[in-house]
Amino acid sequence: MTILGGMLRLWSLGRLGLVHFDEGIYAMAGDWIQSPSGIGGLDPTVIAYAPPGFPFLVGLAYGVLGRGDVAAILVSIVAGVLTIPVAGWLGWRTFGRGAGASAAALCALAGPHIAFSRMALTDASFLLAWLVAIGVGQRFLERPGPARALALGLAVGVAQLFKYNGWLAGAAVAACAVILTLARPRDRTAWLALWGWGLLAAAVAATLYWPWFRFVEGHGGYARLLEHQRGYMGGLAAWPRFAVTQLRQNHALSGGPGLLLGSGLAAALAMLAARGIRGGALAAMAFAMIVSALVLAFGLLFVAFVGIWLMAVGLLRPVGRSTGLLIIAWLGLAVLTPFYHPYARLLLPFQSMSWLLAAGLFVRLEEGIERLTAVSRPGTIGGPAKVLFAAAALWILPTLLAFTAYWASSRSLADLLEPSDSVRAACRKITGILPRNLEHLRLLARPPVTFYLSSSAAVSPQPTLERLLTGGDTTSWTLIDGAMIEQSGEDRRRLARARVRWDFVREVPTTMNLPTLLDVDPGAATRRDQNPRASLLLFRPKRTGARR
Numbered sequence: 001m002t003i004l005g006g007m008l009r010l011w012s013l014g015r016l017g018l019v020h021f022d023e024g025i026y027a028m029a030g031d032w033i034q035s036p037s038g039i040g041g042l043d044p045t046v047i048a049y050a051p052p053g054f055p056f057l058v059g060l061a062y063g064v065l066g067r068g069d070v071a072a073i074l075v076s077i078v079a080g081v082l083t084i085p086v087a088g089w090l091g092w093r094t095f096g097r098g099a100g101a102s103a104a105a106l107c108a109l110a111g112p113h114i115a116f117s118r119m120a121l122t123d124a125s126f127l128l129a130w131l132v133a134i135g136v137g138q139r140f141l142e143r144p145g146p147a148r149a150l151a152l153g154l155a156v157g158v159a160q161l162f163k164y165n166g167w168l169a170g171a172a173v174a175a176c177a178v179i180l181t182l183a184r185p186r187d188r189t190a191w192l193a194l195w196g197w198g199l200l201a202a203a204v205a206a207t208l209y210w211p212w213f214r215f216v217e218g219h220g221g222y223a224r225l226l227e228h229q230r231g232y233m234g235g236l237a238a239w240p241r242f243a244v245t246q247l248r249q250n251h252a253l254s255g256g257p258g259l260l261l262g263s264g265l266a267a268a269l270a271m272l273a274a275r276g277i278r279g280g281a282l283a284a285m286a287f288a289m290i291v292s293a294l295v296l297a298f299g300l301l302f303v304a305f306v307g308i309w310l311m312a313v314g315l316l317r318p319v320g321r322s323t324g325l326l327i328i329a330w331l332g333l334a335v336l337t338p339f340y341h342p343y344a345r346l347l348l349p350f351q352s353m354s355w356l357l358a359a360g361l362f363v364r365l366e367e368g369i370e371r372l373t374a375v376s377r378p379g380t381i382g383g384p385a386k387v388l389f390a391a392a393a394l395w396i397l398p399t400l401l402a403f404t405a406y407w408a409s410s411r412s413l414a415d416l417l418e419p420s421d422s423v424r425a426a427c428r429k430i431t432g433i434l435p436r437n438l439e440h441l442r443l444l445a446r447p448p449v450t451f452y453l454s455s456s457a458a459v460s461p462q463p464t465l466e467r468l469l470t471g472g473d474t475t476s477w478t479l480i481d482g483a484m485i486e487q488s489g490e491d492r493r494r495l496a497r498a499r500v501r502w503d504f505v506r507e508v509p510t511t512m513n514l515p516t517l518l519d520v521d522p523g524a525a526t527r528r529d530q531n532p533r534a535s536l537l538l539f540r541p542k543r544t545g546a547r548r
Contacts, residue, residue: 001088013073026049030059090134179328245525329349511533
């Protein structure tokens with residue numbers, strides 16, 4: 001499963017490039033590797049976007065591979081591939097034999113995870129850190145002690161250094177500890193060990209994060225950062241709308257019915273290969289049909305609903321500490337994630353909990369089918385055949401309905417693997433047009449454009465179109481990125497003024513890949529008429545004697 005997932009994430013590596021706004025920020029932040037101050041010379045611009053974890057890895061990649069977009073993207077690809085065996089380890093240690101193989105298959109073929117592992121964003125690296133923190137948290141809850149507290153603190157601290165919500169992994173462990181304490185209030189020795197070593201873990205996590213806190217304090221203050229983050233938060237009134245939008249985005253990034261059906265079959269076959277076909281070939285076929293129908297019908301997002309419900313009514317094994325932590329994390333993310341602006345990538349931690357809970361459900365399902373097929377009375381249709389007929393009946397209707405729904409609105413795996421190098425290609429064309437002795441290029445553009453052009457020209461980024469039009473002089477070459485002004489009708493009207501101040505040279509088109517398009521326009525998840533194109537407009541100074 002790791003090899004298969006790696007092949008998908010590495011697909012057409014040479015055609016991958018930076019296209020998302022944030023990708024340019026992180027790619028330029030990786031230049032800390034060339035600073036005499038080392039990581040202390042990190043560009044403070046990145047503070048508003050993420051802690052230093054991902055830019056730190058990007059800088060290390062530059063040190064090994066050289067500065068470039070592929071080096072930055074490879075950080076995410078490597079993290080995405082490593083997440084597959086980590087998910088397998090978590091599934092195995094939580095639900096036993098077979099669950100690890102199934103969880104690894106669900107991770108390897110998860111459309112959103114494939115898409116974001118192929119971009120220079122923090123999300124693939126953060127998910128790896130998140131799952132490690134959850135696994136270490138399981139170990140701590142099972143037997144609290146100094147070594148496991150230290151490991152938990154380090155894991156949560158690392159997760160917090162990749163995203164500002166990394167502390168939620170520690171919060172999930174704390175919530176589980178509260179439940180354990182309430183369940184056994186008289187076991188004073190147990191809860192003293194749990195909370196005593198838990199405080200040590202919290203102190204270790206805070207100590208690891210402290211240098212970044214001080215860095216932020218020295219560049220605008222942490223209060224200002226929190227105020228900025230609150231600007232993306234919605235209240236209770238916005239929660240339903242944000243939740244629906246995020247689910248639709250996940251649907252759009254699912255890879256279509258083919259990938260979902262394939263991931264369900266892969267999860268079933270991987271589990272059967274790990275556990276052995278103990279119920280016979282017909283039982284194995286029935287199991288594979290039911291699992292594939294569940295994954296296809298629920299899109300890997302709602303399978304966990306089924307698993308949690310079965311646990312609640314006692315059809316699964318009693319919920320232990322490890323399983324309880326997964327359920328608490330899943331429920332917490334289900335409630336908290338839609339409070340934030342609906343970015344599709346924010347669902348990855350929530351979805352990873354679904355992979356694991358689904359794997360646990362599949363183990364219990366396989367055990368149930370084995371019991372049903374174990375005995376058959378003479379003169380009747382055998383148990384395996386009965387189960388196979390029932391599975392076929394359960395498979396046909398949800399499969400047809402799911403195929404109809406997904407074909408109507410979701411994209412295919414090909415859309416997730418499409419090239420994303422249009423900005424790089426466009427910047428190469430622009431570089432070929434610019435004069436060789438150009439002193440500086442004034443531009444209003446996405447950070448990826450700045451990243452690409454900065455290697456061949458002295459760029460002077462402008463914060464707004466108004467500043468570009470009114471500041472400086474008209475003797476400089478100028479570049480305007482249509483993606484930066486697309487959402488502002490006022491700016492589109494002002495754009496005409498640029499043609500008065502400068503001579504128009506060329507329009508170079510670029511395209512946004514699907515994850516970037518969904519961030520720019522979250523509502524695009526339900527539309528197929530959206531325009532993923534954005535042009536770069538190049539202007540040169542008015543020729544001598546030309547009328548202003």
